[in-house]
Amino acid sequence: xxxxxxxxxxxxxxxxxxxxxxxxxxxxxxxxxxxxxxxxxxxxxxxxxxxxxxxxxxxxxxxxxxxxxxxxxxxxxxxxxxxxxxxxxxxxxxxxxxxxxxxxxxxxxxxxxxxxxxxxxxxxxxxxxxxxxxxxxxxxxxxxxxxxxxxxxxxxxxxxxxxxxxxxxxxxxxxxxxxxxxxxxxxxxxxxxxxxxxxxxxxxxxxxxxxxxxxxxxxxxxxxxxxxxxxxxxxxxxxxxxxxxxxxxxxxxxxxxxxxxxxxxxxxxxxxxxxxxxxxxxxxxxxxxxxxxxxxxxxxxxxxxxxxxxxxxxxxxxxxxxxxxxxxxxxxxxxxxxxxxxxxxxxxxxxxxxxxxxxxxxxxxxxxxxxxxxxxxxxxxxxxxxxxxxxxxxxxxxxxxxxxxxxxxxxxxxxxxxxxxxxxxxxxxxxxxxxxxxxxxxxxxxxxxxxxxxxxxxxxxxxxxxxxxxxxxxxxxxxxxxxxxxxxxxxxxxxxxxxxxxxxxxxxxxxxxxxxxxxxxxxxxxxxxxxxxxxxxxxxxxxxxxxxxxxxxxxxxxxxxxxxxxxxxxxxx
Amino acid sequence: xxxxxxxxxxxxxxxxxxxxxxxxxxxxxxxxxxxxxxxxxxxxxxxxxxxxxxxxxxxxxxxxxxxxxxxxxxxxxxxxxxxxxxxxxxxxxxxxxxxxxxxxxxxxxxxxxxxxxxxxxxxxxxxxxxxxxxxxxxxxxxxxxxxxxxxxxxxxxxxxxxxxxxxxxxxxxxxxxxxxxxxxxxxxxxxxxxxxxxxxxxxxxxxxxxxxxxxxxxxxxxxxxxxxxxxxxxxxxxxxxxxxxxxxxxxxxxxxxx
Ligand SMILES: [Cu+2]
Numbered sequence: 001x002x003x004x005x006x007x008x009x010x011x012x013x014x015x016x017x018x019x020x021x022x023x024x025x026x027x028x029x030x031x032x033x034x035x036x037x038x039x040x041x042x043x044x045x046x047x048x049x050x051x052x053x054x055x056x057x058x059x060x061x062x063x064x065x066x067x068x069x070x071x072x073x074x075x076x077x078x079x080x081x082x083x084x085x086x087x088x089x090x091x092x093x094x095x096x097x098x099x100x101x102x103x104x105x106x107x108x109x110x111x112x113x114x115x116x117x118x119x120x121x122x123x124x125x126x127x128x129x130x131x132x133x134x135x136x137x138x139x140x141x142x143x144x145x146x147x148x149x150x151x152x153x154x155x156x157x158x159x160x161x162x163x164x165x166x167x168x169x170x171x172x173x174x175x176x177x178x179x180x181x182x183x184x185x186x187x188x189x190x191x192x193x194x195x196x197x198x199x200x201x202x203x204x205x206x207x208x209x210x211x212x213x214x215x216x217x218x219x220x221x222x223x224x225x226x227x228x229x230x231x232x233x234x235x236x237x238x239x240x241x242x243x244x245x246x247x248x249x250x251x252x253x254x255x256x257x258x259x260x261x262x263x264x265x266x267x268x269x270x271x272x273x274x275x276x277x278x279x280x281x282x283x284x285x286x287x288x289x290x291x292x293x294x295x296x297x298x299x300x301x302x303x304x305x306x307x308x309x310x311x312x313x314x315x316x317x318x319x320x321x322x323x324x325x326x327x328x329x330x331x332x333x334x335x336x337x338x339x340x341x342x343x344x345x346x347x348x349x350x351x352x353x354x355x356x357x358x359x360x361x362x363x364x365x366x367x368x369x370x371x372x373x374x375x376x377x378x379x380x381x382x383x384x385x386x387x388x389x390x391x392x393x394x395x396x397x398x399x400x401x402x403x404x405x406x407x408x409x410x411x412x413x414x415x416x417x418x419x420x421x422x423x424x425x426x427x428x429x430x431x432x433x434x435x436x437x438x439x440x441x442x443x444x445x446x447x448x449x450x451x452x453x454x455x456x457x458x459x460x461x462x463x464x465x466x467x468x469x470x471x472x473x474x475x476x477x478x479x480x481x482x483x484x485x486x487x488x489x490x491x492x493x494x495x496x497x498x499x500x501x502x503x504x505x506x507x508x509x510x511x512x513x514x515x516x517x518x519x520x521x522x523x524x525x526x527x528x529x530x531x532x533x534x535x536x537x538x539x540x541x542x543x544x545x546x547x548x549x550x551x552x553x554x555x556x557x558x559x560x561x562x563x564x565x566x567x568x569x570x571x572x573x
Numbered sequence: 574x575x576x577x578x579x580x581x582x583x584x585x586x587x588x589x590x591x592x593x594x595x596x597x598x599x600x601x602x603x604x605x606x607x608x609x610x611x612x613x614x615x616x617x618x619x620x621x622x623x624x625x626x627x628x629x630x631x632x633x634x635x636x637x638x639x640x641x642x643x644x645x646x647x648x649x650x651x652x653x654x655x656x657x658x659x660x661x662x663x664x665x666x667x668x669x670x671x672x673x674x675x676x677x678x679x680x681x682x683x684x685x686x687x688x689x690x691x692x693x694x695x696x697x698x699x700x701x702x703x704x705x706x707x708x709x710x711x712x713x714x715x716x717x718x719x720x721x722x723x724x725x726x727x728x729x730x731x732x733x734x735x736x737x738x739x740x741x742x743x744x745x746x747x748x749x750x751x752x753x754x755x756x757x758x759x760x761x762x763x764x765x766x767x768x769x770x771x772x773x774x775x776x777x778x779x780x781x782x783x784x785x786x787x788x789x790x791x792x793x794x795x796x797x798x799x800x801x802x803x804x805x806x807x808x809x810x811x812x813x814x815x816x817x818x819x820x821x822x823x824x825x826x827x828x829x830x831x
Contacts, residue, residue: 164760179759218730222733230737230739246738
């Protein structure tokens with residue numbers, strides 16, 4: 001009896017699911033209702049006529065989509081194809097992380113979202129004229145995640161030129177990154193592949209695979225269709241051989257023949273792909289060549305997707321609150337310098353940054369995701385290590401509109417006096433007010449220098465007369481800034497913050513990305529967080545220092561081993 | 574979830590501050606485009622006429638702007654490269670101007686088999702302005718042993734990597750007249766060219782001497798138009814020329830910066 005009920009329920013549920021799937025594939029006919037929902041919820045940014053030119057659009061980057069051209073970035077379909085209705089529905093439902101497009105899952109009913117899908121399709125005639133449904137990307141050959149696959153993907157990342165825009169380690173800092181524009185001439189920053197939570201179309205391996213194969217239409221990201229792969233139509237071994245031969249300074253006659261043959265096969269497959277793209281019917285032989293070629297391409301693409309997946313942490317780090325509050329760790333002896341392996345044992349606290357939109361000029365389109373912070377202290381000093389990603393190293397660019405100098409920078413903000421107790425008022429988070437704040441201001445143009453400021457408002461900061469209490473060092477590598485700052489716990493300056501173990505101290509950050517037009521109040525920032533010099537029970541006082549000593553020695557040994565191995569590898573080659 | 578909230582908040586705030594910031598030039602400023610006839614009928618042209626002339630530049634010739642080669646310097650920086658948006662030769666001859674018939678409705682057949690190529694050599698597109706017959710394949714050559722990314726804008730966008738192994742990359746034929754549209758390489762930001770997809774064969778691009786020739790034009794009266802990247806078009810005030818059977822008409826132009 002019971003079993004039957006369960007079975008019945010399952011069947012019913014299955015039928016419902018199947019029904020909803022069928023329903024999900026297609027939007028209803030465009031209706032007055034869809035127009036109404038669109039005009040209430042979407043037109044501010046996307047415009048009444050769908051041109052992406054709503055009243056709020058001018059402040060936004062990425063720009064709101066212009067629906068009149070049928071170019072959609074996030075699709076499950078091949079390049080040059082329109083999105084499916086389901087693609088449009090999903091984007092409305094889930095929004096686009098890292099852009100201003102919010103998820104509408106709670107604000108609009110599913111019905112309303114379907115109505116909107118139907119309505120936005122009316123802005124582009126291509127939807128009506130399409131005779132066949134858009135061709136979807138085939139996801140069936142998925143290669144599961146493995147270290148081997150990631151390794152293969154890494155080689156492809158370089159071979160296919162991903163590195164040119166996305167950079168050596170994927171932070172979106174490639175040498176071509178600053179010049180990229182979208183179809184409408186607006187700046188188009190390549191994704192920082194180490195921050196998958198900002199991927200516009202989701203961070204699953206399947207999502208990455210679809211973006212790679214289908215491209216992000218309208219943006220600078222091309223589609224890696226089959227024939228964009230070197231050696232399309234060749235087996236993986238044959239294409240490596242072709243490239244190997246290409247790289248030879250001189251070829252023997254036999255090698256030249258071999259190369260010519262490989263190229264002939266390659267060119268033939270490319271021709272077939274082009275004929276197919278133009279709608280020519282393929283012969284059975286041609287179809288086989290094409291299918292075999294695509295199998296190789298798809299397999300490579302899954303390796304690449306696995307590699308990109310491997311570049312980000314499993315999920316976005318938790319903000320530095322609750323259990324993740326920044327706790328400076330006690331060490332007995334000298335504080336570790338910037339490149340010391342000791343820093344590796346600490347888990348960084350993550351401070352997400354948002355655009356400053358309270359005071360003009362504002363920043364609606366932030367490019368810096370967060371600041372990561374670690375800290376150690378001893379009996380007399382405290383050291384911090386700040387890291388943050390920035391796609392470009394900007395030290396002295398001139399803003400075309402204001403004539404101001406744009407440069408990358410970071411400011412760390414504390415109150416001058418620590419509020420006594422959790423309910424005591426803190427200074428205003430935008431660089432203070434009646435209650436002043438104490439600031440460390442670092443600029444990329446002077447990486448060895450941190451200036452102390454006192455501020456009573458975001459436009460009311462003064463350089464302190466007494467400077468020099470701080471030691472600092474800053475570097476920029478592979479799209480990431482690292483800043484190390486050291487200061488005495490106590491100073492003689494009344495305008496400085498005085499630090500004491502066990503006291504929770506408010507801390508906040510501002511950052512500027514010069515290449516994104518950040519200057520003065522146009523910046524990204526946090527509101528107040530807290531940090532504490534973690535008091536150590538006297539029994540535990542001796543854990544960190546020996547650990548650090550050990551680690552430093554261990555690190556040196558590791559390095560030595562690494563160098564030795566490298567050397568022997570080089571001699572072997 | 575939190576970031577979503579922030580995004581929504583940003584949108585809301587953006588809405589509140591509309592108009593308080595500078596005006597962006599999104600979508601404003603009409604694009605300077607070619608004008609195509611509504612319909613074109615191919616026919617045999619016997620004893621057609623010729624329109625030829627010279628396009629010159631008027632005004633102070635700006636100093637040649639050297640392009641900043643920021644990467645792949647071995648291949649791209651072997652010789653100095655200059656911005657080609659305005660190439661003025663001897664006697665103020667203006668290169669890279671498209672001269673064409675605006676309102677021709679019948680004439681010689683468009684050659685869809687025409688070989689149209691743009692070479693990428695030394696990280697520069699050659700030619701800078703290319704006419705592509707509607708229905709013909711444009712072939713991108715890669716004479717550099719590095720990768721380029723062919724990015725063609727407009728209603729028939731192409732955004733396609735051309736690996737160093739692809740010496741020739743034929744592109745899908747475009748089926749509608751459009752242009753000129755911009756061509757860029759995303760890897761080498763300074764690379765720039767223009768393509769016009771045209772529905773009839775009466776288009777010419779001026780050479781270094783500023784010369785152009787349109788041949789086999791059926792006798793009649795036509796509007797003669799031009800387009801130049803930096804000098805704009807005369808679409809609103811085209812010149813009228815009368816072509817006689819077997820005859821030659823000369824029509825020169827003098828263009829200024831727009
Ligand atoms: Cu290039």
